[in-house]
Amino acid sequence: MGSPLNESPASFARDRRQAMKLAMIYGAIGTAWVLMTSGIPVLLVSRAVAAADLPWGQALSGLLVVLATSWMLYLLIKEKLEAASRAALQLRLRDRALESSVNSIIITRHDQDTNPVVYVNPAFQRTTGYTASEVIGRDCSFLLGDDRDQAALDAIRGALRDGREGQALLRNYRKNGSLFWNELHIAPVRDDQGEITHYVGIQNDVTERIRYQHELEYQANHDTLTGLPNRNLLADRVTQTLAYAVRYANPVAVAFVDLDNFKFVNDSLGHQAGDKIIKMAADRIKACIRGSDTVARLGGDEFVLVLFDQTGENTVGEALQRVLATMAQPFHVGAHEFHITCSIGYAMFPGDGDKPELLLRNADIAMYHAKHLGRNNIQAYFPALNDQIDQRLLLEADLRRAIENDQLFLCYQPQIGLGDDRVIGVEALIRWRHPERGLIPPVQFIPLAEETGLIVPIGAWVLRTACEQAKAWQRDGIAPLRVSVNLSARQFVQKDLVQSIRQVLDETGLDPGMLELELTESLIMHNAELFISTLRELKALGIALAIDDFGTGYSSLSYLKRFPIDRLKIDQSFVHDLHTDSDSAAISLAVIRLGHSLELRVIAEGVETMQQLDFLRSNGCDEIQGYYYSKPLPDDELRQFLAKHNVPGVR
Ligand code: C2E
Ligand code: MG
Ligand code: MG
Numbered sequence: 001m002g003s004p005l006n007e008s009p010a011s012f013a014r015d016r017r018q019a020m021k022l023a024m025i026y027g028a029i030g031t032a033w034v035l036m037t038s039g040i041p042v043l044l045v046s047r048a049v050a051a052a053d054l055p056w057g058q059a060l061s062g063l064l065v066v067l068a069t070s071w072m073l074y075l076l077i078k079e080k081l082e083a084a085s086r087a088a089l090q091l092r093l094r095d096r097a098l099e100s101s102v103n104s105i106i107i108t109r110h111d112q113d114t115n116p117v118v119y120v121n122p123a124f125q126r127t128t129g130y131t132a133s134e135v136i137g138r139d140c141s142f143l144l145g146d147d148r149d150q151a152a153l154d155a156i157r158g159a160l161r162d163g164r165e166g167q168a169l170l171r172n173y174r175k176n177g178s179l180f181w182n183e184l185h186i187a188p189v190r191d192d193q194g195e196i197t198h199y200v201g202i203q204n205d206v207t208e209r210i211r212y213q214h215e216l217e218y219q220a221n222h223d224t225l226t227g228l229p230n231r232n233l234l235a236d237r238v239t240q241t242l243a244y245a246v247r248y249a250n251p252v253a254v255a256f257v258d259l260d261n262f263k264f265v266n267d268s269l270g271h272q273a274g275d276k277i278i279k280m281a282a283d284r285i286k287a288c289i290r291g292s293d294t295v296a297r298l299g300g301d302e303f304v305l306v307l308f309d310q311t312g313e314n315t316v317g318e319a320l321q322r323v324l325a326t327m328a329q330p331f332h333v334g335a336h337e338f339h340i341t342c343s344i345g346y347a348m349f350p351g352d353g354d355k356p357e358l359l360l361r362n363a364d365i366a367m368y369h370a371k372h373l374g375r376n377n378i379q380a381y382f383p384a385l386n387d388q389i390d391q392r393l394l395l396e397a398d399l400r401r402a403i404e405n406d407q408l409f410l411c412y413q414p415q416i417g418l419g420d421d422r423v424i425g426v427e428a429l430i431r432w433r434h435p436e437r438g439l440i441p442p443v444q445f446i447p448l449a450e451e452t453g454l455i456v457p458i459g460a461w462v463l464r465t466a467c468e469q470a471k472a473w474q475r476d477g478i479a480p481l482r483v484s485v486n487l488s489a490r491q492f493v494q495k496d497l498v499q500s501i502r503q504v505l506d507e508t509g510l511d512p513g514m515l516e517l518e519l520t521e522s523l524i525m526h527n528a529e530l531f532i533s534t535l536r537e538l539k540a541l542g543i544a545l546a547i548d549d550f551g552t553g554y555s556s557l558s559y560l561k562r563f564p565i566d567r568l569k570i571d572q573s574f575v576h577d578l579h580t581d582s583d584s585a586a587i588s589l590a591v592i593r594l595g596h597s598l599e600l601r602v603i604a605e606g607v608e609t610m611q612q613l614d615f616l617r618s619n620g621c622d623e624i625q626g627y628y629y630s631k632p633l634p635d636d637e638l639r640q641f642l643a644k645h646n647v648p649g650v651r
Contacts, residue, residue, distance in 0.1 A: 104128065104203035106140055110188070110196045114139045115160070118198070127205045129175030140201065143182070145173035156186060163188050163196050169206070181210040223297040225275055226282035234296035234304055238356035241294070241306050242349055251309040253316040254359040255346035256367035257285065257323060259301035260375040261489070261526075263453070265338055268493035268530055273333045277340065280331055288322035290315075304360065305346075320344050320378050328376065339526045343370035347381040365389045371451065392448065398434065399445055399454055403461055407433050410465055411632035412483070414641060415603060415625045418617050423645055425482035425516065427625060428466040429632045430458070450488055459491040460500065467508040467515060469635060478642060484516040484546060489523045498537045505541070512542030518569065519545065521553030528559040539564035546603070551587050560598060567623075568595040572606025575626070578615050585615070592621050 098105055104124035108115035117135045125131055128143065135142075144150070152168040159166020165187045172182040183204040188196045221233040229237060238254060245252045259281060266274035278301065285295050285303055294306040305323070309316045327342040345366025353359040366381035368389055373379065402408050412426035432440040449455040463485050470483040491497065505512050517538065524531050524547065535545060546567035551574055570591045577584035588604065595602035604616045607626030616624055630641050 106201040108140060108199045110198055115199055143172040147171050159186055180205050180207045226279055226297050228282055229294060229296040231298050235356055237294040238306055241308055242356065245349060252349040253307040253309060253346045254363045255305040255320055255344055256363045257303040257305065257342050257344050258367050260341040260343055262301035262340060264489050264493055269336060276333050277331050277338065281327065284326040285323055288326055289319050320346065324378055336530055341376040343367055343375045344378040345370050345381065352381045396448060396452055399449060402432055403457060409433065410462065411634050412638045413625055413632035414630050415623055416629050417623050418621060423642060424623060425484060427484040428462060430462055450490055453490060455488045455490045456494060459488055464504050467504050467510045470514055471508050471510045480514055482514050482516055484518050486518045492523065502541055516544035516546055518548040520548045521550050525553050525556060525559065532562060535564055551591055565600060567601045567603055570602065570604040575604050575606045575612055578612050589619055592619055
């Protein structure tokens, strides 16, 4: 019996033309068998069988063993092949996934001290601008550029140190140097022994999201119109500045700046013009302070400055003076020129408060005080102001209820024509009968009403009441008296002013010629161009127009000529001083001459004495109004006055 291995397997294989693989199998029968495969199905041939030198039984069982073993081998190889092809497919898939991922993927090798890049996908190139060949072998920290002092880097360093996953939001820089926000996630890759061999990093370019977040943050902290810090950011800035001031023992000023005639611009020219002026005002204020100081806009026409004073240099006082001066310069919007001015109040840290809210509140109170003192000035806070402000707030609340509670009423002051000493008209003057405080004169509440806008409904009430009253006198048979009504700036710029006056005249049935509107000189002269058309419309209704308190403003003669006015009212301060101050007498005379040369009538108000009356009469003044003849009177007393002065129709 020859050994099955007598013949070399190679030559045996050559005998079997289809043979592709050979394997040696040692069967249970102690004989070496040769397994031949020619691909699939497997061709098994026992060399022993082929040699036919075994007994049939043994050969058959050997053959069975060979067949069974071959079948097992076949299954084994098939499974291995399939696994290999599955693995290859999976690798291809993963490779494809890496390549086509929209996120940048970096694989780095984990060396002792560095993590050199071994792979980057195409998205990495798209995001960073670097090609694979430019980055392979480099430590990927090069993406940080010079911006290496980033707190978020600690999270990545910690993850590398501890061999765990980690993530961080980093500022990275593209090849062209531009910044992108990288939301980086890293994870370690371990070998069979659990040692870290690589790190996989996934970069997410979140620049857009961060930009949007920053924009939202910016919007939440800045005023959209001026770009200045808003109330939110102001609170932060004050807190920071105070902390700094404590450390360096320096004073800090918190100042409120409020534009004086701003509502007036908004009401007259609309919000677009108002916005332009606010922007200009913001720029002017910024130009008055140092870059390290803060100017914030609280909304409307209110600004807050936080000024860090360098001890002893009075930088605060100087800066606020600069703001006051710059705001007093005219503002130009289109063809219009506005005179705005501002009122400033400030509180000092630590003297006037040690908390931001308290300083802001006290500066606000000081600003109200500045308004109260006639605007266009700067006031420092002092504790007694608190009481005044509380009073003011109480008064405002009461005034809001005054109309509906029927607490307002009108008095009428007669105006006498000097030609025949007859009553030619009356001026309607408002009074407030306060339930607790008694009678409150207009000087105490009209400025408040103007500031708060309450003057609009109050003024409308005055106009209607005065027209109704004038009509009532006529109905009662009194010879027609012209009634003069004072119009405030806020009313004058109401869009529906002309229309609402026409409506009142229609509804009360008063002849327009029996109504006169009094406008102060400063109101119309400051905004002359703007108001000429409104004045003309009012004139076209048939009503008369007078300039009140004339001589106190800065009238331009050329405007006066163009204005459709009927009367000048010499301000009572000049009349009062006629005999004590030669300037007042000269001004009164000049107003009379000016009025006449412009063919206007001239009335002097505040005439209290015979001397004043004589002076005015002898110098050609047309009419007078004053205590000499009568104080402003309620309706019933006025009727008695008219009866005494032989005004026809008075019973
Ligand atoms: P005005 O329009 O210049 O009114 C003249 C003021 O002088 C009135 O004060 C009047 O009572 C006062 N007066 C008249 N004759 C004399 C006099 O011989 N001597 C003195 N010392 N004073 C005299 P009143 O009523 O207190 O009004 C003050 C100001 O309040 C008014 O000045 C006017 O600007 C404003 N005002 C009054 N009523 C109204 C109103 O209905 N609407 C608006 N917007 N303002 C009003
Ligand atoms: Mg008046
Ligand atoms: Mg007056």
